[in-house]
Structure formats: C-alpha cells, structure tokens
Amino acid sequence: MKALGRQYEERKQYLEHVKQRIKELEKNIEEIDVRHYSWEMFHKDKDNTAQMQKVERERRSLQENQEMIVKLRKENMEMAERKLELQRQVEKYSVYKDVMEKVLPQTQFKDVEELAGNLENLLCTRDKLLEKRKQVEEQTDQKKQTLQALKDQHHLMLLQKNNELSQLQAKLDKARTESRTLEKKWDHIQETAAKKVVELGQIKMAVVNLYEQxxxxxxxxxxxxxxxxxxxxxxxxxxxxxxxxxxxxxxxxxxxxxxxxxxxx
Structure with a gap:
C-alpha cells in the first residue's frame, strides 16, 4: 500500500506536468498563428524570403507541437486511466490497512508500515519454506523412485538366483544319485575283485598241489x-x-x- 501510494503521487505529479506542458504548447500555437496572420501583410515585400523561411520553421514547429500535444493528450488519458486504476487498488487494499491499524495495538510494532514489512517478510519466508518443501518432496519422490527401482532390480536378481539355485540343487541331487550308483558299483567291483582274488589264490594253490602231484x-x-x-x-x-x-x-x-x-x- 505504501508503494502504491508513492507510485500514485509520482503519477499525479507527472500528470500535472503534462497538463502544464499542454498549456504551454497551446499558447505557443496561438502565438504562431498570430505571426502567421501578420505574415500576410508582408507578402508583397521584396525582402520577405527570410521572413518566409522563419514562418516555415515556425509552421514545422507548430506541426511538431501539435503532434506533441496529441501524444501528451494520449499520455494524459493513459495517466488518468492509470490514476483510476491506482485509486481502485488503494481503495481495494485500504481494507487491509484498516485491519492492520486495528490489529497494530495488539502487536509490538510501532506503525502499520513496520507491521506490513513484517508480514511481507513472513510471506516471503513462507514462500521460501514452501519452495524448500517442494524441493524436498521432489527429492523424496526421486529417492522413492530410485529405491523402488533398486527393490525391483533386487527382486529380479533374487528370482534369477533362486532359479540358478534350483538348477544347481537339481544337478547336485543328480550328482549324488550318480555318486551313490557309482559307489554301489565300486563296492560290487571291490567285492567281486576280493572274491576273484580268493578264487585266484585257491586256483593257484590247486595248481601248486597238482604240480606237486x-x-x-x-x-x-x-x-x-x-x-x-x-x-x-x-x-x-x-x-x-x-x-x-x-x-x-x-x-x-x-x-x-x-x-x-x-x-x-
């Protein structure tokens, strides 16, 4: 509200300056018109060349002044509209000023401007906290997504390892079965070999007996x-x-x- 008040005063002063400038230009236009009419009296003068050049310059200046007047009038209208807009904003925010004036005695601040500055700082702090909270939430969401991706990857890896473990367990069971079969065959071979050794020993003893006989x-x-x-x-x-x-x-x-x-x- 304080800033709007300053802006309103600046626009008001500029508008007064524009009005004063318009009055000066209109006065110059009247003087140029008088000079233009007096120039008719000297039209037949032989030495009117310089006067004609001067009048031409004044005519161009008059045209420029007229253009300036149009421009200034346009700016004047814009400033008037801006003035009305600022007045509407002042009226709109004056409600908050009244509220702050009523609240001011219950606070530790000296005036409304100090209270408004404190509120502005609080709002700025709130915006920063909201922005920080938004960043933290975004980072949290990103971390959650990363964690979920790691969980999915771990789950997939666990499934693969379980599959490999099942295959290895099947191979181990098969190897154990084959090992037991081979052990049985080896035991049978050892038992057969022992019998053969005994039989061979008996045959050799029989051959020795026959040989001696x-x-x-x-x-x-x-x-x-x-x-x-x-x-x-x-x-x-x-x-x-x-x-x-x-x-x-x-x-x-x-x-x-x-x-x-x-x-x-």
Whole structure:
C-alpha cells in the first residue's frame, strides 16, 4: 500500500506536468498563428524570403507541437486511466490497512508500515519454506523412485538366483544319485575283485598241489610258487602223458577182448 501510494503521487505529479506542458504548447500555437496572420501583410515585400523561411520553421514547429500535444493528450488519458486504476487498488487494499491499524495495538510494532514489512517478510519466508518443501518432496519422490527401482532390480536378481539355485540343487541331487550308483558299483567291483582274488589264490594253490602231484618241485630247488604258467605247462604235459597212457591201456583192453571173442568163436 505504501508503494502504491508513492507510485500514485509520482503519477499525479507527472500528470500535472503534462497538463502544464499542454498549456504551454497551446499558447505557443496561438502565438504562431498570430505571426502567421501578420505574415500576410508582408507578402508583397521584396525582402520577405527570410521572413518566409522563419514562418516555415515556425509552421514545422507548430506541426511538431501539435503532434506533441496529441501524444501528451494520449499520455494524459493513459495517466488518468492509470490514476483510476491506482485509486481502485488503494481503495481495494485500504481494507487491509484498516485491519492492520486495528490489529497494530495488539502487536509490538510501532506503525502499520513496520507491521506490513513484517508480514511481507513472513510471506516471503513462507514462500521460501514452501519452495524448500517442494524441493524436498521432489527429492523424496526421486529417492522413492530410485529405491523402488533398486527393490525391483533386487527382486529380479533374487528370482534369477533362486532359479540358478534350483538348477544347481537339481544337478547336485543328480550328482549324488550318480555318486551313490557309482559307489554301489565300486563296492560290487571291490567285492567281486576280493572274491576273484580268493578264487585266484585257491586256483593257484590247486595248481601248486597238482604240480606237486605230477612230481614237480616248488621252492628254492624247483619252480617258484608264483610261477603258475610253468606249473600249468607241467600239469598239461603230465595230463597229456596220462591221457596217452589211458588211451594205450584202453586200446590194449580192446585188443584183449577182441582176441577172447575170436577164441570163443
């Protein structure tokens, strides 16, 4: 309201100046018109060239002054409209002034201007706080969006890891099953191998017994006890000789039986 009052006084003074200027220009126009009419009396004068030039200059000045008058009148109208607008604003805000004058005794301020300045500072502080709050809310929203994006990314990564974990668990179960199968096979192989070792030992002992029964000697004076090939060869030769002896014996029996039949016949 104080600023509007100062602006109103400035416009009022400028308007008075414009009115005074308009009066001066109108007076100059009248003087130029009088000079113009007096110029007719000297129209036939031989030395009127300078006077004509002067009148022409005055005529141009008159035209310029008329244009200036039109411009100033336009400005005057604009200033009048501005004056009315300022008066309406003063009347509009005068209500607040009355309210502040009534409130002033209940405050610690000296006058209305100081109270208005304090209110203006409070409003400015409120605007700054609102702007700061808006910035904080925007930052909070941005942080929430960033946090939500991180949560979504973490959730997606967790799903991927769970999927990989399920695949690895399936592979582990399969590997354990295969491991148990292989362990069973290995146990069977070890058990079979142990049986085979026992059987092989028994066979070797049997071969040694057969070898000794064929007349072979085992030990330092004969064949090594672990040299089964030589022992088997000796047994094979012995079996072959024995087989030949049995065949010869059988043939001799057949011949004797044949001779007996012939003698009976």
């Amino acid at each position: 064929t007349g072979g000697v085992v030990g330092a004076e004969g064949v090594d006890i672990s040299d089964t090939d030589i022992q088997l060869n000796q047994i094979q030769f012995y079996m072959k000789d024995l087989n030949d002896i049995v065949k010869q014996y059988q043939m001799s029996l057949l011949e004797k039986n044949s001779d007996r039949r012939k003698q009976k016949t």
